[in-house]
Amino acid sequence: MLIINGRILPMTGEEIKQGYLSTEGKYIKELGSVEQAPKPENGEEVLDAAGAWVMPGLIDAHCHVGIIEEKRGEAGDDCNEVTDPVTPQIRAIDGVNPMDPAFHDAIIAGITSVMTGPGSANVVGGQSVFMKTHGRCIDQMAVLEPAAIKTAFGENPKNEYGGRELMPSTRMGTAAILREALFQAKQYQQDRKAGKLEKKDFRMEPWIPVLEKKIPLKTHAHRADDILTAIRIAKEFDIDLTLDHCTEGHLVAQEIAASGFPAIIGPDLTARSKIEVQNMSFKTNGILEKAGVLTAIMTDHPVSLIRYLPLCAGLAVKQGMSMEGALRAITINAAKICRTDHRVGSLEPGKDADIAVFSGNPVNTLTKTIYTIIDGEVVYREGDHS
Template sequence: MLIKNGKVYTMTGKIYDNGCISIENGRIKALGENIEPLEGEEIIDAKGGWILPGIIDAHSHIGAIEANMGFEGSDINEMTDPITPQLRALDAVNPMDEAFQKAIKGGITSVMTGPGSANVMGGQFVAMKTYGKCIDQMVIKAPAAVKVAFGENPKRVYNGKGKMPSTRMATAALLRQTLLEAKNYKEKKERALEKGEFFEANLKMESLIPVMEKQIPLKAHAHRADDILTAIRIAKEFDLWMTLDHCTEGHLIAEHIKASGFNAIVGPTMSFNSKIELTNKSFTTPAELIKAGVKVAIMTDHPVIEQQYLPVCAGLAVKEGLSLEDGLKAITINAAEIANIADRVGSLEVGKDADIAIFDGNPMEVFTKTLYTIIDGNIVYDITNQ
């Protein structure tokens, strides 16, 4: 396949005003201004549109809470135990959720999706493509992170059940206790294996070994400034990798977030201030964090904001001070790097997956239409066939 006659935003700093992209075997083969088509090659004429890497959401619950399904399609929160790191989004996400088709129409090609924030530890996120029928074939990285939550949600859920945690102190204590158990478990397992002794595996603890080894991050739900700082404090205590998700009041403590070295996934901002934690919610947060030197992605938290409106969320942040370039980065390369999948997606580079979205203009503007969505070199949406 050859895509031609469009403005190519590679997200590597290079823009081709009238560019071409050559695709072979599901990957990007070449980029440039003038690439001659091969005999019999499929040609896509972008007609002067914008050609970008497929859009990426670094924090979603698509497929785990399905459209039009109610309780039957809600597999987002196991609200029976505050510590459930062993739960896998891989076992909850339904690729048949109609939200995936809407996402594809919006140019969304990859998502990180997984458990909600009812539990102190909610389970494992998965990074996946948005097109397919079998999730095992859609996976980019699994597990991609382990979800942890601070603030209102876990204390509200378990206070209603009359059990711990009903305070922020208890949330932090439960998390510390579990991480300490995981640290001890890992050391005991290593000693047993060295001695060739039998070791009885524990699924909860096994799920945390990649976290303890900094192979994957804790994905921390934290809106309020004090909760963000508690998340950072605990991650530093145990020398863990963490992403700061929601980060609603991040602009109030931007210098501390920068000092932590952790990245922020901001949102969902295009939503109602439904609880106290959201009092200071603002589309200025991404710009303030980036100004402080923090890497930022923007998220929908689907279904809080529907998945296909991710570019619009980035556009509203641009309206409030984010640069055009940083707005696009927040839903492409930054999201990929924060999700640790940038070796495959997030920018247009030779050798990467041919996940490409073609728009008739700036995707962050509400009147812009998606012309084509391409995943792994296959056209999965074509406006002319609708």
Template sequence: MILIKNAYIYTMGEKNYEHGSLLIKDKKIEYVGPNLEEKDAEIVIDAKGKFVMPGMIDAHCHLGMWEDAVGFEGADGNEIVDPVSPELRAIDAINPMDRCFEEALLGGITTVATGPGSANVIGGQFSVIKTHGDRVDDMIVKETLAMKCAFGENPKRCYSDIKKSPSTRMATASIMRETLMKAKEYVQNKKKDKDAKFNMKYEALEKVINKEIPLKAHAHRADDILTALRIAKEFDLDITLEHCTEAHLITKYLKEGYQKGIVIGPTLSNRSKIELKNLTFETAGILEKEGIEFAIMTDHPVIPLQYLPVCAGLAAREGLKEDTALRSITINPAKILGIDHRVGSLEVGKDADVVIFDGHPFDLRSKVHKVIINGEIVK
């Protein structure tokens, strides 16, 4: 057992504790509340003057898919050969030996959704993993989280460069529709004919058609966000909206709530392409004022993963409430990823993923004192 005592505990649940304790047993949270004396604890951490919170969660990144300082050999996130590649799986490319996993821990990030990039119209399957381990199989929280798809500049740029469709937004939407129609037909035929011809692409999309997993839609510009929603509604699919750079321009449509989640970012970035011209840290605060729940992402390696709390802190500086900013990198992404029964808040029965800071996590001078994942002190 591990006992953390005398701490300011920010639970992301119903109540915080100014002088609290947290007890960990068998990889789970056994107790969180007012200070507790536990004589049987093997390890006691006196966290007086420190800030204890759930391990942070990045709902959209590419950790382990583009390895740090490696170049082509470590770039395994985009298969720019076929714009429809749903059969690709993140877990077959994630390298947990990438040093960015270590840096993620030093930043207090304990769980991430990681997967393919946005070169393809349909790019493959995202996974949710913990950030500690040396074999990805042992780090998995959810092997098949979502199906990555992309709208806007990236697919048209990547394929026009090789003289192949899509080179327009029309073609991206058309390819998406045709693929979903064929996948839907494939799923229907499978039910009727047990000997139906196997198709690996449509087999991978079956979970999308059956609404077992959502589309994870890359879309920065307002019209691309609305195109993603239009197609999801047309085929009655679940969808999460990723990046959403211009979300603050179309809040009245996002308030309709068809999407299963909104993940904004990376905002700590330059305007590297036209669809980022309205990039601003004010987006989060505007969404909050409109009552729209969201998470904040780094899109690592675009923004190094350890700067996730910096991104949330800058959003707070530009109008987002501090409490909401903390929720946007803990419980909100957990809800969007469908793993809030396990992580995202410090509550009894949840995974013991805990971060102890020596100061407030939004203070740039603060450092991580301890990181605990699955009840094990890993930093």
């Protein structure tokens, strides 16, 4: 495929005002100024962008697409295994339905990959998967699996279990349960290395990549004190985490920056439906950006619909985030935080040919998606809403 006459925004290099991008199979081959564009080869599809914005496909770094299916109600809700507050062994890849119509909505919006996974009812919810938005077989759509282990602080786990007179019923109980799980996992890891185990433990094995810092804890934390508790525990056990939601992150921006952990902010395009989100504001994005925190923006679909990811980025700009920062928050920053930037998030030779062509700036509500390309294949053309 050859895309010509586009305004190319690689997200990791200088913008090319009028350029070209070529693909070979599933990968980006090269890009440059239009004067350097190669002649089309026999059978090569040529897309004339005619001045449109050519960008890496957008990324939603935290959602539940496919695992809370639209139109299916309770029958399609596989988000929370609320039978045990600690379930690291469950895997989102076993619960995601690629037939969820929200995947097509994502494609129409130029979103080519997502991090989807368990919800926040449990202290330890299970394993998330980073996946493409096009396909019918999740095994082929998955880019990284497991991509993280979901953990949760705040109201959700304590309300879920405290209401049944089970632990946790307090924030202290939530922290204690997570510490105990990590303590046991550390002991398991040590015994494993020392050859003391007669057999592997199915519930303990998922912790190994976390303890080895190959994947992070994906941490649901809205309130400032929950954010700081998550950081405290991560430092205690020397593990990585992402601060997901981070609703009151603007109140402890310097502490987050000092921790070195990234933030995935949102969903801000929704109601303040519980006490811990009373300080929700799109200004959080800009404040954390200015503090030096690596930030991404999420929809938490279906809390906010996945199609509104670019809109959320635009509203973050309106409340103080830089335009460059907002575009990076839904492309390369999201990829870095999800540890998939070697494949997606920017337009670079050798990376996956996941490309979105927009009529203008995607954070503008009037901008249209002209093409969405995943793995070098056009999966959406403007006007194809079926």
